[in-house]
Amino acid sequence: MTLHELLAELAATHPDRPAIVDGDRTVTFSALRDEVDHVASGLAALGLAHGDRIAVWLPNGLPMITLVLGAAKLGAISVIINTRYQKAELEGLLSRTRAKVLALATDFRGIPFLDILEAVPAEKLSHLKYVVNCPPAADIGAPVGQMLSYESLTAATPDKIAPANEQDPCAMFATSGTTRAPKLVMHCQRAIVRHGKDNGQALGYASEGAVMLQALPLCGVFGFSQFMGALANGRPSVFMEAFDSGEALRIIERHRVTHFNATDDMLVRILDEAKPGQLASLREVGFASFTGTNAEALVARAQEEAGIVLRGLFGMSELQALYAAQPADLPVSERAKPGGFPVSAGGAARVTHPETGEVLAPGEIGALEFKGPSRFVAYYEDPEATKEVLSEDGWFSSGDAGELEADGRFLFRGRMGDTLRLGGFLVSAREIEGVLDDHPDVASTQVVGVNDGAVPVAVAFVIPVEGKTPDADALRRHCADHLAKYKVPRTVIPVAEFETVTGPNGTKVQKQKLREIAEQAIRSG
Structure with a gap:
């Protein structure tokens, strides 16, 4: 199934159900489908076509979603860029992907997007023809290409567009590079739709009355996969442009939010500031511990203070986020662990010896390898790097260390480079x-x-x-x-x-x- 086929199905099944709450605007599934159709036609009029790239340098919000979905309808690929990126990072992504269109938001948090873009050498941007400004229309000139307003896309008349294929790549995420430029991970439409349905079913987003808080940035797979889990299962998401603990608490209380995912530091801030009863609507929350917080203590605290069930998660750009989760009925000490069972029935994990490739028994630490329908297609224009991590029978070598538990779950132990040989x-x-x-x-x-x-x-x-x-x-x-x-x-x-x-x-x-x-x-x- 393509992303537009999913959207058409949701609009037919739940036409008047809220899909996105973005500030003061609530968008139903039918209205979302209609706006995506307008945006797709507007992009097509700019010459964006099957296989072309559009760079999306936007905060959380409706334009971020409609541009990605509109480009996917054309069979184009969205290069999703972190709003924190500066000149060198932007230059690398735009020049490598040769994006024809760049979408940005000149009024977001005072970030000088146009100044950053202007600092990129012109010869690196010869392919860039249009810059789409996504706040309300403003008379601002672009340092390169032609500046358009987002409203000029939504005003386009929907035209008949040749359907994309579910195997077409539609989204590209940058991995975190250290010793060399980050790899660009491409996912196809089928994988994103299937994984959205799978993670939503496994994590409760598809349940009656479920409401998702979208506080994680959509420019990363953690936030993007969470949003797709709600969308693919016909449940609403309430957007935050950027995380603020006080605002998150107000949204949870006002919209009766039932689910969200967060990093450990975000959760600590929410728990520290929550007033009695403010988190009563929450059912389950997934988390990843990145900043050194004692995960077990955090899971215990959330349960004792607010009755929240925290579940450890696992994911990465190549597999999408929410690839695996700990079962909600496990004891605190087990739910705190990163890893768990794959959310998809087609997912699988194994541990191999890092030097011999021998498959190891439960309890032995080695290299984590994964299979599943959420796996990426390839690294963009890097067949050698793709070949290095994908086996002929479909296993992805993650570069992570871990072990299998006796019950079949896997436990993430860290990057192989962080694993010690003592x-x-x-x-x-x-x-x-x-x-x-x-x-x-x-x-x-x-x-x-x-x-x-x-x-x-x-x-x-x-x-x-x-x-x-x-x-x-x-x-x-x-x-x-x-x-x-x-x-x-x-x-x-x-x-x-x-x-x-x-x-x-x-x-x-x-x-x-x-x-x-x-x-x-x-x-x-």
Whole structure:
């Protein structure tokens, strides 16, 4: 099924049901279908055609959705860009994808989108013909191409358009690049529609009365997959242009929100500020722990203070977010884990030896590999990189470390690069972190691996509980009481906070910065 076939089906089945609440505007499924039809015809009039690329550099909002869906109706591909990106990142994406159209919002949070665009060398943008401004129409000139208003697209007369194919790529997301330019992950229409239906069914978004809060940015797969889970199952989403905990609480209370997904830091802020009864409508919330918060303590807190069932999630750009989740009926300690069962009946996970490729038994840490209908098509114009991660029989090598549980769930342990080889064994940093997190003086922990000469060692960074001053040697003895000797950190470094970086899928700890500090500490003795 294509995205437009899905939209037509929803408009026929639930014509008057709200699909999107965007500020003061509520858009039904039939009205959404109609606006997408207008936008698709407007884009076609600009020359956008099957296989062409449109860059969507927008915050959460109705234009973000109608442009992606309208382009998909034409068989074009949306290059979805984080609104936080600056000149180098924008230049890389626009020049690599040769996008014909760029959509932006000149009034979003004071971000100088046009100034950033103007800083890109003109020779990198020879392909860019039109810039679509998505706030109300404004007489603003574009530094490149012709500036149009979003309203000029919605005013276009819908024309008959040759239908796209469900196998056509329709959305492109940038992975987080470190040593080289980020890869561009392409998903086809069938995969996005199927995964939306699957994750919505598995996570409760399809249930009667379900309402989704869309606080995660749509420019990342975390937010995009969540929105599609609600849309594909005919349930409404209430948009936030950008996350604000106070506004999120007001929306949850006003619209009787039942579901949303968030990062750990977002959840902490919501729980800290919630008034009695303000979260009463919530049924389940999915989360990913990126900033070092004690996940088990967070799950327990949400249940005790607000009666909320938190479920650990797993996903990535190549598989889409919400690929897997922990069952809602598990104990707190199990629901806190990242991983779980794939949401699709066609999904599967296995663990292999990183050097031999041998499939490992439950409990053995190795490389996580996945299958399923949500898997990406290819990396854009990078067949070699695609070939490196996709086996002939369809398994995707994720670059993550993990293990299988006895009941068939998988447990994400971290990136393979973050997995430590200590004493000749693969060791999960999370295992050591969990032991330190259990110490009464420790609020949060991050563990990295570095070399002491030729010997690989672990170094731990801990944020103390407020009012506590943990002793590094005491924490090492605590580890020695619970772990094999080779897993005990060589040193423990107390810090006030972890350095983080914010991306489209949330805020994450900068492990590389921690490694640099750890290496310096080891060298200085």
